[in-house]
Amino acid sequence: MLKYVDAAIHMPNNIETVKFLTTMTDSDYESFLNLSPFPPFSEEVITYLNSLSKLLNKDPRVRQYPDVATFSFFCRKANIVQLKRMFLKDGALILGRGIVFHIAPSNVPVNFAYSLIAGLLSGNSNIVRVPSKNFEQVKIIVDAINTLSHKSEHANITNRIILVxxxxxxxxxxxxxxxxxxxxxxGGDETIHQIRTNPLPPRAFDITFADRYSICAINADSYINEMLPEKISVGFYNDTYLFDQNACTSPHLIFWLGNKENVRKSQMIFWDSLYKIVSEKYQVQAVTAVDKITSFYSQAIMGSNLSLEQKKDNLLYRIKLGELTEDIDQFRCHSGYFSEYHASSLLELSTVINRKYQTLSYYGFSKKDISGFIKLARPVGIDRIVPIGKTMDFSLNWDGYNLVDSLSRVIEIF
Structure with a gap:
């Protein structure tokens, strides 16, 4: 007997706008809907992900895309086994919830793959909507997934993956x-609102990753002594320009802390180093240049105590803030548009942090410094705190959700 009503069970291949990236017949789809869930971190899934990692590592195209290389590294067996130790509860009887429908963001190419991995590791079958834009990174990963679909040893996993x-x-x-x-x-707040108009089965629920705002804190007293400032700039470039500063994890507001003179010198070193990288690797479209200057004018109208730092071209915009205002997260752009502020302490960050704030990247602070700030300030926002260069690193704890717990169910026996 089929678990779902007939109206829902037929594969929607009659919808002309749907393109299936994995091979799927009506019969396959019916079987997919009735697959039993796995326990989290099953050996079959771990083996599959390790094979996916090896396959991606052999693809010469991956060298051009650090985000795909990072994804491949994440899928290694050694990493997944370590995650299993961290997330799996000893002795608990746990199974995946069933079918997870993933709607990936349109502006971050590899996000769909991480979302899929979270679903697989949690024991579920997965329908994944990939970005509609033709990203080469998406093609590379989809090609690898389709290659593995022809391997009989992975059949029990590949039949749990539908990419559309x-x-x-x-x-x-x-x-x-x-x-x-x-x-x-x-997706953005409006996207989530629109998608939620589509009903779910009675026991199903949404996990939403809405539009967020991220920041960065740099201790100038430490940075001034950094022997490899270029390394920090490369990490910051990857956090921001790699995805046109559109990722929720990309910082828009930079806090400088430390002695005034050290801040001045550190800013000069940091931004000059970053500009060299950007000028070699990045191109600004004409429409982006217009967006940047328009954003600055809008920000300048609303706040008088700010200035646009001297710039050579449209690659890098720095807006120096004389004071912090609670609405600073409303003034943001993309493709290299940064507000910066000299803060007296980490505690001053809490004066602007609201529920929209997601990631705090940092340099020059100890974990004790950071945890002390969080314990004292108890901000309503900030779910991730990572070193500069690590903002895009995926974790099974995301936006405050433990994805393994959220995507699986505990069965109690009394």
Missing amino acids: KYDRSSEATERFSLVCDVRIIW
């Missing part, structure tokens, strides 16, 4: 929502 691409006008979101146990939505 479609535009916003498609009815596919409604169809897939009707058969899922969990719907994961990565």
